[in-house]
Amino acid sequence: MRWIRGGVTAAEGFIASGVSAGIKRGRKLDLALVSAQEPSAAAAVFTSNRVQAAPVLISKARVRSGLARAVLINSGCANCMTGAAGYRDAMRLSRVVAQPLGIPESQVLIASTGIIGRRLPVQRIERAIPRLVAQRSRAHHAEAAQAILTTDLHVKEAAVELVIGGHRCRLGGMIKGSGMIAPSMATMLSVVTTDVAIAPVLLRRLLRNAVGQTCNAISVDGDMSTNDTVFALASGCSGAIVRPGRLGERQFAHALTMLLQRLAELLVADGEGASRIMEVHVTGAKTSRQAQACARQVALSPLVKTMLAGADPNVGRVAAAAGASGAVFDPQRLEMFIGPRRVVAGGAALPLGKAVARRLLRQPKVVVRLELHAGSSEGRMLTCDLTEEYVRINARYST
Amino acid sequence: MRWIRGGVTAAEGFIASGVSAGIKRGRKLDLALVSAQEPSAAAAVFTSNRVQAAPVLISKARVRSGLARAVLINSGCANCMTGAAGYRDAMRLSRVVAQPLGIPESQVLIASTGIIGRRLPVQRIERAIPRLVAQRSRAHHAEAAQAILTTDLHVKEAAVELVIGGHRCRLGGMIKGSGMIAPSMATMLSVVTTDVAIAPVLLRRLLRNAVGQTCNAISVDGDMSTNDTVFALASGCSGAIVRPGRLGERQFAHALTMLLQRLAELLVADGEGASRIMEVHVTGAKTSRQAQACARQVALSPLVKTMLAGADPNVGRVAAAAGASGAVFDPQRLEMFIGPRRVVAGGAALPLGKAVARRLLRQPKVVVRLELHAGSSEGRMLTCDLTEEYVRINARYST
Structure with a gap:
């Protein structure tokens, strides 16, 4: 092909x-x-x-x-x-x-x-x-x-x-x-x-x-x-x-x-107002339905999407969205990666220099991986950031 | 009291x-x-x-x-x-x-x-x-x-x-x-x-x-x-x-x-960046769970919330969110009111002068009512608009 x-x-x-x-x-x-x-x-x-x-x-x-x-x-x-x-x-x-x-x-x-x-x-x-x-x-x-x-x-x-x-x-x-x-x-x-x-x-x-x-x-x-x-x-x-x-x-x-x-x-x-895209990749979920639900909840979160817009790292928002998704996992075992870098281990945020963190989020495509350590299923979602431009476009669409 | x-x-x-x-x-x-x-x-x-x-x-x-x-x-x-x-x-x-x-x-x-x-x-x-x-x-x-x-x-x-x-x-x-x-x-x-x-x-x-x-x-x-x-x-x-x-x-x-x-x-x-609030009131739902799910989906919709920010009426966005909520209803019978004004009847958008429509949405509190004609349950959600200010606040929260 x-x-x-x-x-x-x-x-x-x-x-x-x-x-x-x-x-x-x-x-x-x-x-x-x-x-x-x-x-x-x-x-x-x-x-x-x-x-x-x-x-x-x-x-x-x-x-x-x-x-x-x-x-x-x-x-x-x-x-x-x-x-x-x-x-x-x-x-x-x-x-x-x-x-x-x-x-x-x-x-x-x-x-x-x-x-x-x-x-x-x-x-x-x-x-x-x-x-x-x-x-x-x-x-x-x-x-x-x-x-x-x-x-x-x-x-x-x-x-x-x-x-x-x-x-x-x-x-x-x-x-x-x-x-x-x-x-x-x-x-x-x-x-x-x-x-x-x-x-x-x-x-x-x-x-x-x-x-x-x-x-x-x-x-x-x-x-x-x-x-x-x-x-x-x-x-x-x-x-x-x-x-x-x-x-x-x-x-x-x-x-x-x-x-x-x-x-x-x-x-x-080409999403409305998008400046970069994010792939949310959930691994180690109990079922593929839970993996997909978890990826979806993170990808839909306005707080995660505005974080991406500002390239201002806030791993808590990602974990909070995962925790709200209904996926079953032990928060004490949660791991998270942004690109190649591990940012959460054992459920705790790892110290991350601001410069490093920003560099991780300033890519045109950011891959966030969540390892739930609860099983072997995975799920993916692709989304874009939520910018002021999105609001501008949609506050005045019909006129 | x-x-x-x-x-x-x-x-x-x-x-x-x-x-x-x-x-x-x-x-x-x-x-x-x-x-x-x-x-x-x-x-x-x-x-x-x-x-x-x-x-x-x-x-x-x-x-x-x-x-x-x-x-x-x-x-x-x-x-x-x-x-x-x-x-x-x-x-x-x-x-x-x-x-x-x-x-x-x-x-x-x-x-x-x-x-x-x-x-x-x-x-x-x-x-x-x-x-x-x-x-x-x-x-x-x-x-x-x-x-x-x-x-x-x-x-x-x-x-x-x-x-x-x-x-x-x-x-x-x-x-x-x-x-x-x-x-x-x-x-x-x-x-x-x-x-x-x-x-x-x-x-x-x-x-x-x-x-x-x-x-x-x-x-x-x-x-x-x-x-x-x-x-x-x-x-x-x-x-x-x-x-x-x-x-x-x-x-x-x-x-x-x-x-x-x-x-x-x-x-x-006092929601982040909020300029006005909206009550979504769903009536005539089959069950109260469906009524609440429907009100919730409308209240969470970024497109509805940006519409509210721009006071630019777009009843289709409200109906689309209701239709995506899982609530069971016949779209041909859907009615919608913004404040006192009926804006959808028999599933079709009613013609509405732009000036009137904007006036309806320019209230500090906007009540949107959806009558599903599918039963007798109701549900309510209160939300605020989604403004550029929300994005500004949340793109730079941790720093």
Whole structure:
């Protein structure tokens, strides 16, 4: 497996485009289309929020067939809490895009992101769709990735190439999301495509596994979105076939996980106001559920995240969050490391020169490891710091 | 029941003092003593964090006897994650204070608050204890309340008077805590005194009930402390007797809850960087556990709290947090009110003029009510907004 340039069109059989439909202000790109030249195997993971946007409800129903030909995504408006009218808006747009593509509307998956509680400007979007369809090309992956952004600062794409059964094949994808990002739910908008041939049921299982270890193990602010979705489409164009239980399955699963991990890391690094990222790694937990809960509690703690922002070491905050997580451990045996340095042993904070401590926290990526000495399970979470900039961005989002 | 001036010495039989022992910088008051002239019934609620400071472990064991004569509290250093040495430090200080008071050290309760992972400056504290003991008086309640503060801006005290069985009696208290404040755990340092006569076992039950509805239903940042403790002492000096199952029990329980509610509100209003407070009131939930979980999730959401800071209404964030809480409800029936105004009906956001919306959020106390239409249970949480100031305070706490 090797990393290659490209994004959602890196795999054969996919083209994409991104245009400005006037949903966001200032002619920003805000409407994206990814389409498959052949009917493709499709799978998705959705937010587990009880409040779900209209496009989530529609895509959820459609992806059950295991087949899709296009993904239409808009930013600037989440089309959530918009009642029956919002549902009709989303249905209408998927109809409007299906027609020029010559595909049944049931094969159009849709997603929206942006402010909750406002109607989509349907007519403006409709008017933009012919341009969106006309501009599709393999070269326009970055425009699509740009068009799905909200408060994100950077386009986030990644692609890999590998050989399965003698066939060169690819996976590529794009992701958005920089606030309302939380673990244990689908946490962003992402589209991943591949040119392997794979049964929808296997694609679904591998996507769920990969999302669990990557997109669902990150947090910006612990808030769970009503809209977020990870789509995967497989065209089969490469000739590589992924069958359950074979070597190819392991290879593909690994590549898919690596790809989503890269996208998830890009997302956290681009978290609202983030200046650095932190990996919380819990080892020696009694169960993997407890390990994950502990990593999550530390990663979500505003006090830990502000500590990271200030690069002002405060190991007590990390231990307090671990102690509040429900993970079972003996505080007298707790060990903690920041990067290579042991900072807590036998439950007591070790003396640490201020200069050393600051240097440990001033890395672009800080790894904090907690050894609970209670078992052999581990868990990981990736998060970013909580800065004044995060508050500035979110205190004035809707206006 | 009526509110009166005063604090932890409002009830008869208690005196208090606060001095500077040099734990904090700049000669700030940092050592407090509350003492009872007679052996008093005692009860306490402690943090449920797995990582607990030495004074928590010691006070927990001592309060089981149901009897106490003094509470010694220092700020500036939490004496947590300090290993066996920290435990010995705390034992030694309680011995040193017991001696001039002429009481057994087992009747001294202790608490510490401040930075985690540093040793107490025991010798400095010892040197200050004679002054601390000498300065005790009924007039020095505010000095005691001042000495327990950390990043708090204001002294927080309250007192009430009521008549039970023909006897005029009082309850008074002080509280500290403005960061690392979270629900469902003991969340602060507080000492409440009363001059009723009450059995320790009944006092413990009523304190637990009252704390559950008040101190444990507030949040500043969702972080759980390793140290926090609510102590209650009853001297019996007023002649009023509180017996289980009698009218007096209900009167006293009500007064205790009101007192702790007032202290909890003062605490949230003084939350780190807080500019306004918000009550989240969930009605129509299936169970009261779900109601409380829902109120808690909304109150903890950084996106809701930054919205409050910016007074920029975004009902979607509130609904998204409710939907992520695990509470069971039909999103199509969700209703939401900000103050008197309905802002969501039938799951859809109602159009709201920007000026109106901002006015609703620009109150010093904003009440957000969520009607889930799923049952008849309700829950409440009190929180404050998340401001840039919170980040500034917490990015540079240890230095």
